[in-house]
Amino acid sequence: RKEVEQDPGPFNVPEGATVAFNCTYSNSASQSFFWYRQDCRKEPKLLMSVYSSGNEDGRFTAQLNRASQYISLLIRDSKLSDSATYLCVVNDSGGGADGLTFGKGTHLIIQP
């Protein structure tokens, strides 16, 4: 099975700070990339897709580096409500039903 690696954390960050974490993937043929967010005792939900050119959604910026095979998530002006586990997800098969590989997640704690 293809590997997706994340630092499990926890990342303890003061409110208002900027935090970034990376995820590496092993399959150079991977086709699409996502960040999911999972709150404690809840289901994962899509936070954002990661495009080759990078993309931004409010305080969140995602970047893809195909040469080094990693994706990153940057959160600016962090809020208490950003506390969650962030899952890196990679699609290996170009849309096939079994193509998504989930990382184990990075636990983020925003402290007041």
Added chain:
Amino acid sequence: DVKVTQSSRYLVKRTGEKVFLECVQDMDHENMFWYRQDPGLGLRLIYFSYDVKMKEKGDIPEGYSVSREKKERFSLILESASTNQTSMYLCASSPRLAPYNEQFFGPGTRLTVL
């Protein structure tokens, strides 16, 4: 909004019992998935289905079976529950669209096998 529902949020069963976990989605998605999630191990794919009556093994199918008789419903079956099947079970669905196939998850069933 896509809605994926699971039959139970919490379930307690005894070793050896047959267990049915039901999942229903209302967005006419072709693909449906069953995962289990354990601390330190992340999400692991048990089985998936890309059409009615079709099923494929995921990474950890042993001890499980599935049924997809209708497009909207995907059932996970534990033929004889064991304590190592105590876990959070998550169902997901996605449309058959390439290359971006976001998966939508149900709220999960926390199963305890005693």
